[in-house]
Amino acid sequence: MPAFKLTPRLVTVGGAQLGPIQRAEKREAVVERLIALLREGHRKGCRIVVFPELALTTFFPRWFMPDWKEVETFFEREMPNKAVQPLFDEAKRLKIGFYLGYAELTADGHHFNTAILVDDTGKIVGKYRKVHLPGHSENEPERPFQHLEKRYFEPGDLGFPVWRSMGGIMGMCICNDRRWPETYRVMGLQGVELLMLGYNTPAINAWAMVHSAPEPEHLRQFHNHVVMQAGAYQNSTWVVAVAKAGIEEDCSLIGGSCIIAPTGEMVALARGVDDELIVADCDLALCKYGKDTIFNFDKHRRIEHYGLISSQTGVIEPPM
């Protein structure tokens, strides 16, 4: 990493990868695992710990459930609630902030794939709702497993805000959002310095299994990392990406949780696919180098040529 003569702004961050959560596992048991990782983070000096997407339950969009009552057993009506309160209490006691992904059911009946940022005083300072929902909305029984995020969730309605908290400018996104350069850029335009995200990524592309040919598994991890390394570099931000991993109900989830520097270099990487904490001393001052030079947006961006990005959703090919 290039040196840049600035006062360091060190934030030690932990990425709390989770091994599988089986369908029968109770929230209380999961919260115990989260607390164990939080305590490990405390021993290792973390000020922030990042948990995965939908960290309180199994990844339920893999099943078609015709009964919404059943679907909603995977949602949280309040945050914190009784099952999760011990995590909030322990984090506050340890003075550790955290990112937590969960399925949110609002008082007026909306369903979102949500993440919150809790600061090191125990206050919920930010909420993000997943914008880029992958998958499909109807049951496709020919698939080995479903990916029904487009059925069970509405697209996030909060945009990509950032928050000043715990010494830096914090951003959040969730899973598939990381594949979209727009995600990083909208936060980059707000000066993001530490972008946190959780993910649940199957090792197998179920669509391809049926409709095409098996997608080589090594590409799944390559794609996971390459988009985040580019996004970090192109916006000169830290990225902390945390997986739910391992064999969850016959579905293999990739691990590969990592912490990426503003240069795009990976400085920490999970070694396995089980509960595991990765840690890095994220110097937020390092973001300034890229933001002031090659990615000085004010000097170099040419928005007069970017109009299509925000005015046109799909592809319009040139005429034949």
Added chain:
Amino acid sequence: MPAFKLTPRLVTVGGAQLGPIQRAEKREAVVERLIALLREGHRKGCRIVVFPELALTTFFPRWFMPDWKEVETFFEREMPNKAVQPLFDEAKRLKIGFYLGYAELTADGHHFNTAILVDDTGKIVGKYRKVHLPGHSENEPERPFQHLEKRYFEPGDLGFPVWRSMGGIMGMCICNDRRWPETYRVMGLQGVELLMLGYNTPAINAWAMVHSAPEPEHLRQFHNHVVMQAGAYQNSTWVVAVAKAGIEEDCSLIGGSCIIAPTGEMVALARGVDDELIVADCDLALCKYGKDTIFNFDKHRRIEHYGLISSQTGVIEPPM
């Protein structure tokens, strides 16, 4: 690469990396080198050959020249002109299309860093003018060398168009454009299948040498590749990237010319930093897999949250 049951649309593409062009080297001698690479491309079955940025001269923005008459000796007033005509003639004879970068001086006195696409019948079918000009506009004598693109060129005024030609949807950009995800995305929204670009990238970050600390050289190549691999994957397009390389007038230019598949995988890579042709059979049908699935823009993009990208040039941080 994943299989996808479609009729292949093979376009064999050559990337004609150039070793250095010293300042005293005449255009006629350079054109001879281009023709030699074109003939090699013909022997290897190429339908298109991609040459670097500013492929007819040395990379002159490394010098501050107070006299615009001197600067303009590096520009082309017509394309083709007498010096370049033999390249056009030979390409037409061999039925090979090509991408060529050069400094363009328009009849009404505008200066652009330009690339053209010539099809396999010898017709100029597309012109692109570099949008993202890096570097600076005033002489900075403390640097070991200058990067005065912002002085000698105006930002491109043609946007990021694509062209149907030679069996596919073709796009162009130049050098620093490749670091900006907006470049790929605007062309991706028009269905680009083969994105061609030339570059001249110093192995040393001259700004960092003076104002910060030397930037590790390995990062230059990593950044070169990571942005293109992400851009290819995120838009499911082939990317053909061609360097001017080697020690040019005491300035070391990175090579690393490469051809990247729509999966983001690098399928060809230059081995050295001299004149060298890399070749790949680019099956444009492979673009369809990503464009129809994970990057089906119409299904997944949420432009209501992308407004900042085209409405705000620089960073606006949240209030303290």
